[in-house]
Amino acid sequence: MRNVSPDTITQAFADYAAKAEDARTKEVLCSLAKHLHAFVKETQLTHAEWMAGLMALTRAGEITTPERNEFILFSDLFGVSALVDMVNTPKGATNCSNLGPFHQRGAPELADGGDLWKDQPGEPMVVTGRVLDAETGEGIAGATLDLWQNADNGLYAVQDAAQPAKNYHALLRCAPDGTFAFSTTRPKSYNVPYDGPAGDMLRALGRDAWRPAHLHVIAEAAGYRPLVTELFPEGDPYLDSDAVFGVREDLVVPLGTLANGETPTHLAARDRLPERVLHAPLLIRMARA
Template identity: 50%
Template sequence: MRKVTAASITQAVVHSFDGAADPRFRHIVERLTHHLHAFAREVSLTPEEWQAGIDFLYRAGRISDEARNEFILTSDVLGLSSLVDLLASGSGATERSALGPFHADGSPLLEVGGDLKRDNDGEPMLVRGRVVDAAGLPVPRAQLDFWQAAVNGKYWQQDPAQDPHNLRCRMITGDDGAYAFTTVRPAPYTVPYDGPVGDLLRAGGRHAWRPAHFHFIVSATGCRALTTEVFFADDPYIDSDAIFGVRESLLVDTRLSTDAALAQRHRLPLPFHSVEFDFRLSR
């Protein structure tokens, strides 16, 4: 490679991966190399700017831990996470949206109709709906993996005062595909703003706010798993989500209910608010 030049280096790097056994890996690395090199040429990237980019990645690694992934956050605020979700959304299925950096395995099981609000501050509400397939038929024994931020805008990983199982659960639907639980309405919050991603947003004149939302991973035998979010249509940040996760089809309206029997069943005050959302899975 002693004769590598600015004109030939891209192909030299691409050919260095010719021995890769996995053709998909080889294709992805080849295209990534082409686009990275094309970017450097297009903007006439200087050594100082390259160093600033490397420093950003170094700082992202330093600040990441089990409770925070600055690399996912970088992907989020640049819209890459959302683009991948949009490309992966199946025809006829509920649209995908961000996983985010605060999902945790091992959430406790909660029976259908169970209570997640417990002693949390905030407005209590009923969340319910069904899991159906692309034809609208109920999906029996579907699993919902749910998590949300508290009324202070923080997930349990960010707030030592919260129990590690606070405001998260797994739920298995019955044969009718129905799910229901009580919780509190989450608040809008800012994505972590104290690291390199915060510097990126400030440099771009952007805010760090996300509209209030619920997270779900919905899965069932014979269906494609769905990772998505559900948003409140009246949230002030619904049209300026810092990570571009909002979809028109994922908006819900809160309804004020005076159904005394329903309130008694779920131990809710009258009147109470509820939201309904049906998840559609593709097979």
């Protein structure tokens, strides 16, 4: 099309895609082009601004590694990750929330009642809960939980060479009725990485880099949709200003305390816990596939 103009370029892009083999791919990419073109026209983007954006993406590629993905961080900080989570959460199920950049595959298996704390620094915490069918409220047999969190210094294992590999990561198989329990430490609030182009964006906008403390969970069970979510202990000062927009009301977990004798008897660390210990009760509702 030799007479392309600001008014016709979006349709030209769609016309060029006429031979696309997959209708959904065509729909998504044509919609993306439509909104990108509208953004350029609405903001009257300058050459310098356009080039600054390209250079930011170039830097993001240069610093991205298997342990840190700057593109995921951009998606998180723009609220895109959160919005994708929200529009894909089935009705009645626990809300999806950010996967984040620090998940490690191949987490070690942890028996129900197992110990992630291992006498490390931090405030010991007992987590108990149940994985439920979102429709019936019944426990889901065979559910597994991929768990990970940061240590007391606010760092995940992949960020901290002083921590053992896959520290505070575990794959836990729930009891036949969907219940589970384990010991850990209370996770800590932390700053998202802000030494790269995503951090430059935060500074340009005068935004905070803080995330409230949370426990990551991927819940899976045969016949159910996998659930990627985060659970946030109540009382954190950043619950209403999460840099990546990950908090939902149903993901905020009440924190209480239990006397040692009130903790589940199969907890491996029971004899080492203090007289009173923090307690986080979780309910995880999964939607059928």
